[in-house]
Amino acid sequence: MSPLLRLAAALLLAGQVLYVVVTLLHTGGPANDHPVIFAAYAGSGSWTAVHVAQFVCMALLIAGLLALAFALDFEAGTTRWVGRFGAALAVVALALEGALQAVDGVANKQADLAWVSAPDAEKAARFASAEVVRWIEWGLRSYQAFAFGLALLLLAAAVVRVAWVPRPIALLMGLSGLVFLVQGWIVGSEGFSQSMGNAIVLGEVLNVVWMIWLVVVAWRVQRSQPALATAH
Numbered sequence: 001m002s003p004l005l006r007l008a009a010a011l012l013l014a015g016q017v018l019y020v021v022v023t024l025l026h027t028g029g030p031a032n033d034h035p036v037i038f039a040a041y042a043g044s045g046s047w048t049a050v051h052v053a054q055f056v057c058m059a060l061l062i063a064g065l066l067a068l069a070f071a072l073d074f075e076a077g078t079t080r081w082v083g084r085f086g087a088a089l090a091v092v093a094l095a096l097e098g099a100l101q102a103v104d105g106v107a108n109k110q111a112d113l114a115w116v117s118a119p120d121a122e123k124a125a126r127f128a129s130a131e132v133v134r135w136i137e138w139g140l141r142s143y144q145a146f147a148f149g150l151a152l153l154l155l156a157a158a159v160v161r162v163a164w165v166p167r168p169i170a171l172l173m174g175l176s177g178l179v180f181l182v183q184g185w186i187v188g189s190e191g192f193s194q195s196m197g198n199a200i201v202l203g204e205v206l207n208v209v210w211m212i213w214l215v216v217v218a219w220r221v222q223r224s225q226p227a228l229a230t231a232h
Contacts, residue, residue: 016059031192051105086154149180
């Protein structure tokens with residue numbers, strides 16, 4: 001159990017921290033000011049690489065959640081089923097992340113390039129097409145956040161029943177899940193607003209906190225097992 005727990009903790013923390021670092025390289029600007037931000041996206045030279053990297057980081061994070069679900073070996077009954085449903089939703093979240101990055105990292109870029117380079121007579125139509133792609137991105141981002149948030153909530157509900165895992169880890173994990181649900185609502189309602197930006201930062205901070213704590217717990221479990229073996 002301990003090696004798998006250490007792997008889970010390492011994947012979770014690495015995936016989240018790397019996602020934050022990669023996102024810092026994402027082309028910025030007023031995200032809901034479409035003429036301005038579309039022009040910025042069209043001129044970005046790192047757009048495709050950043051979005052591929054974001055997907056890889058999310059895959060690491062989801063792999064960590066799945067490893068955690070197996071590492072904790074939840075008790076039979078309701079707790080085990082809750083953990084399994086949480087793991088299944090994590091897989092759904094990764095699938096939605098893949099669709100999101102395909103739209104954002106590929107379709108968005110091409111639609112913006114087509115608008116920027118279009119002759120004046122076609123610009124209005126090209127801009128409308130770029131906005132449609134953007135709104136599809138909103139929808140995918142919304143439901144990806146819903147799926148990921150529910151996965152965190154269900155796994156937190158299972159983790160809280162594991163006696164040797166500090167309860168605050170599960171509570172922070174669940175709180176992070178709630179924040180991702182809020183993200184899903186905000187982006188589906190108003191796009192990438194300032195409120196959405198604040199919710200993203202809060203979710204990432206909460207994730208980093210409970211993931212670091214989990215790394216510490218995994219390390220302590222590793223240290224304690226040889227001592228227990230010697231005692232027996």
